[in-house]
Amino acid sequence: MIEARGLTKRYGHTLAVDDLSFTVQPGIVTGFLGPNGAGKSTTMRMLLGLDAPTRGTATIGGRRYADHPAPLREVGALLEARAIHTGRSARNHLLALAATTGITRRRVEEVIDLVGLTAVARKRAGDFSLGMGQRLGIASALLGDPHTLILDEPVNGLDPEGILWIRNLLKSLAAEGRTIFVSSHLMSEMAQTASHLVVIGRGRLIADVGVDELTRMASRDLVKVRTTEVARLRDLIAGDGVVVTSRGGDTLEVSGLDSAQIGLAAARGGIPLIELTPQQASLEEAFMEITRDAVEFSTPHPPGELVGAEGEVR
Amino acid sequence: MTTVAMSPDARVTQGRVILSEWIKLRSLRSTLFALLAAVVLTVGLGVLITGLRANDFNQNGPPGPHFDATLVSLRGIYLSQLPVGVLGVLVITGEYATGMIRATLAAVPRRLPVLWAKALVFAVVVFVVGGIASLLAFVGGQAMLSGAGIHVGLGSPGAARAVLGGALYLTVVGLLGVGLGFLIRNTAGAIATLFGLLLVLPAIANALPSSLYNDVFRYLPMIAGTQAMTTVRDPSLLTPWRGIGVFALYAVVAIGAGAVGLQRRDA
Numbered sequence: 001m002i003e004a005r006g007l008t009k010r011y012g013h014t015l016a017v018d019d020l021s022f023t024v025q026p027g028i029v030t031g032f033l034g035p036n037g038a039g040k041s042t043t044m045r046m047l048l049g050l051d052a053p054t055r056g057t058a059t060i061g062g063r064r065y066a067d068h069p070a071p072l073r074e075v076g077a078l079l080e081a082r083a084i085h086t087g088r089s090a091r092n093h094l095l096a097l098a099a100t101t102g103i104t105r106r107r108v109e110e111v112i113d114l115v116g117l118t119a120v121a122r123k124r125a126g127d128f129s130l131g132m133g134q135r136l137g138i139a140s141a142l143l144g145d146p147h148t149l150i151l152d153e154p155v156n157g158l159d160p161e162g163i164l165w166i167r168n169l170l171k172s173l174a175a176e177g178r179t180i181f182v183s184s185h186l187m188s189e190m191a192q193t194a195s196h197l198v199v200i201g202r203g204r205l206i207a208d209v210g211v212d213e214l215t216r217m218a219s220r221d222l223v224k225v226r227t228t229e230v231a232r233l234r235d236l237i238a239g240d241g242v243v244v245t246s247r248g249g250d251t252l253e254v255s256g257l258d259s260a261q262i263g264l265a266a267a268r269g270g271i272p273l274i275e276l277t278p279q280q281a282s283l284e285e286a287f288m289e290i291t292r293d294a295v296e297f298s299t300p301h302p303p304g305e306l307v308g309a310e311g312e313v314r
Numbered sequence: 315m316t317t318v319a320m321s322p323d324a325r326v327t328q329g330r331v332i333l334s335e336w337i338k339l340r341s342l343r344s345t346l347f348a349l350l351a352a353v354v355l356t357v358g359l360g361v362l363i364t365g366l367r368a369n370d371f372n373q374n375g376p377p378g379p380h381f382d383a384t385l386v387s388l389r390g391i392y393l394s395q396l397p398v399g400v401l402g403v404l405v406i407t408g409e410y411a412t413g414m415i416r417a418t419l420a421a422v423p424r425r426l427p428v429l430w431a432k433a434l435v436f437a438v439v440v441f442v443v444g445g446i447a448s449l450l451a452f453v454g455g456q457a458m459l460s461g462a463g464i465h466v467g468l469g470s471p472g473a474a475r476a477v478l479g480g481a482l483y484l485t486v487v488g489l490l491g492v493g494l495g496f497l498i499r500n501t502a503g504a505i506a507t508l509f510g511l512l513l514v515l516p517a518i519a520n521a522l523p524s525s526l527y528n529d530v531f532r533y534l535p536m537i538a539g540t541q542a543m544t545t546v547r548d549p550s551l552l553t554p555w556r557g558i559g560v561f562a563l564y565a566v567v568a569i570g571a572g573a574v575g576l577q578r579r580d581a
Contacts, residue, residue, distance in 0.1 A: 049423045050416055050581040066423035070324035083417035085342070085408060092341035093417075099334035100421040101324050140417060 001026055002047060002148065002181055006056035009042050009203075016042045018203040019056070024181045024196075026147075029174045031194030031211075032183035035291055039203035040183040041080045044152050047181075048077050060148050060179075070101045076141030080152040080183075082133045083140075086126030090117050090136050093125060097140055111139040116165075130157030138166070148179040155189055167193045187287035201291045214286055222279035223259045225252045229271050236269045237262060250274065328427050335431040339405065339439065348401035349439070352394040352484070353447040359390030360451030364458040371462040382546040383466045384476045387455020388448060391480050391543065395487045398440055399508050402491025405432050407501040419581045429573050433492050440488040441481050448480030472545035475554060479542025482558050486539060487512070489565040496572025511564070512536045532557075535564045 002024035009017040017039040024030045034040050045051040047058045049065040058064070060075050068074045084093055094108045112121050115135040120128070125136060134157050141149055149170075155163045170193055174180045184190050190197060190211075197214060199207040207214065227233045227250060234244050234252065242256035254262060259278045266273050339345050364387045371377055409415040422428050452473070459465035468474045491508050498504040515534045519527055531537055532551045541557030552560060 045416075045581070048416075048420050050419055052580060068423070070326060071423055072421050073324050077420050079413070079416050079420075083413045083415075083420075085338075085412045085414040087342045087344060087408070087412075088338070089341065092337060096334045096337040096341070097417060097421050099337055100326050100330050102330060 002060050004058045007053050008055040010054045016203050020205055022198045022208050024179055026179040027177050028196055029170050029180045029194045030196045031190035032198050033190055034200040036185050038200045041152055044150055072101045072144035074146055075148045076146040078137040078141045078151040078154055084125045089122050090125055091121040111142050115139040131159055131162055134158055151182045187284045206290055221255055223254045224277045224279055226250045226275035227271055227273050233271050237265050326422055331422055331427040331431040335435045339435055348397040349443050351397040355394040356390040356447035357450045359393055360387045361454040363389045364455035368458045368462050380546055383459055384473045384545045385543055387452050388480045388543045390451055398484045399487045399491040402488035403495040403504040405436055405492055406495040407504055410499045416581055425576050429576055436488055437485050441485045444484035445481035448477045452477045476543045476545050483539045483542055486561050486565050490568050493568025493572045497575050535561050
């Protein structure tokens with residue numbers, strides 16, 4: 001379990017992370033989501049004790065990261081910028097990390113196999129493609145068979161096969177009861193992997209919700225209908241709580257009825273339908289919507305010049 | 315709570331961090347190249363300069379009483395301090411430049427064991443390699459002088475100590491580089507500072523008025539440190555052991571400052 005309480009990080013005048021509190025539960029994949037620059041990487045660095053918080057605390061398994069006597073065996077981390085010396089081979093990189101906590105050479109070979117780098121384990125990491133570098137980073141994270149994984153943008157640079165591989169890997173690790181905390185700026189990616197989401201924007205917590213709940217929150221319940229008889233259909237389905245909006249030409253947007261109700265009504269009225277499509281809000285749209293709102297809340301005034309203009313009017 | 319009971323045999327210990335740093339040092343090509351360059355420069359330049367001097371003595375008569383046959387053969391160390399110092403800096407700034415430092419400090423979050431381990435491993439490696447190079451340069455250089463009959467043996471007064479002093483001098487240069495690397499983090503900045511201290515300070519001190527110069531010059535890092543390689547004393551300078559001691563003090567201060575920076579600053 002990861003716990004952040006009141007986590008705050010200030011760089012000069014910039015508040016990168018602002019009073020952030022959340023809990024990451026074991027047994028599921030928790031997505032850490034936010035636009036670029038939202039403070040995800042800073043938060044993860046604070047979890048790992050690499051950056052000291054200005055205020056607040058972060059604990060993993062009930063202790064500060066630095067207080068774990070064998071941190072690599074408790075927490076595996078993949079950091080956004082590749083934390084790998086470009087001049088060293090993949091195997092030597094892992095052997096050097098393994099040595100700090102007495103991890104055997106056999107385990108090093110095991111994780112090299114697991115991430116599919118066996119053929120290139122002797123090559124300098126600087127010659128690796130982005131995807132191979134990412135796999136090496138994941139190998140480092142898995143080295144100590146840790147109970148908690150903290151991964152910053154793990155799918156970055158992976159090919160589709162690699163992305164599928166990491167999704168399945170994370171799900172199976174979570175199913176073993178581990179705590180998995182994965183950041184991404186792509187909602188579509190998280191929708192495939194995570195079952196819980198911690199969403200931040202401008203360093204502040206926006207949402208700490210289940211993926212299902214988020215979809216429901218943002219669901220718009222709209223149906224797009226195209227028909228040759230727009231006016232008749234409009235009259236036919238009109239009623240309490242039903243809003244029909246014309247989208248020009250032969251297209252209507254209906255809320256308050258689902259597609260089955262509209263389709264059956266049209267059939268009874270003998271109205272031909274060309275298209276009948278439920279407009280499910282995608283998680284991506286939901287994400288955009290909640291982050292946009294949060295950005296608006298966190299900036300009470302629009303940018304500088306506009307504030308001035310408003311002031312003059314008043 | 316998810317805290318897993320930890321068997322004590324998994325703990326991060328200073329010994330394990332030393333092993334880790336040893337794996338890191340020997341798995342980079344820059345280590346091999348820099349140490350090879352240091353040996354070639356120490357031995358090659360030492361033999362070359364001694365040979366030129368021997369040739370001169372053969373033609374123009376023997377040297378005066380202040381001729382230091384040992385120091386002449388160890389002159390190459392003045393140049394080989396460059397690859398050694400650069401490597402000392404790179405041992406740590408290479409990690410900052412590539413981002414490796416974050417993996418290192420995530421593995422050893424108490425941080426200071428990393429500094430001690432890097433300093434120790436590098437010091438031992440430089441001392442061994444520098445000692446071999448220093449000895450080879452001495453033996454080769456004296457062979458050059460034997461034609462003129464002015465060579466010395468390891469048994470002659472101060473010679474063995476001067477050969478050891480060559481190894482110690484290179485070791486302290488390396489440690490100064492490690493300390494400055496931890497403090498400054500940036501490769502170019504740390505290298506410029508290191509060789510500014512070693513090579514540029516004496517040139518600046520030359521411009522001082524003589525009263526000040528006499529007090530300052532002997533304490534400059536390179537001037538103090540290289541006294542360990544001499545067998546003929548210059549009374550205006552420090553004795554060999556005091557000299558290398560003062561030089562080591564510079565390295566201690568740099569490493570201490572680097573340790574404070576490592577503890578206090580974000581990675």
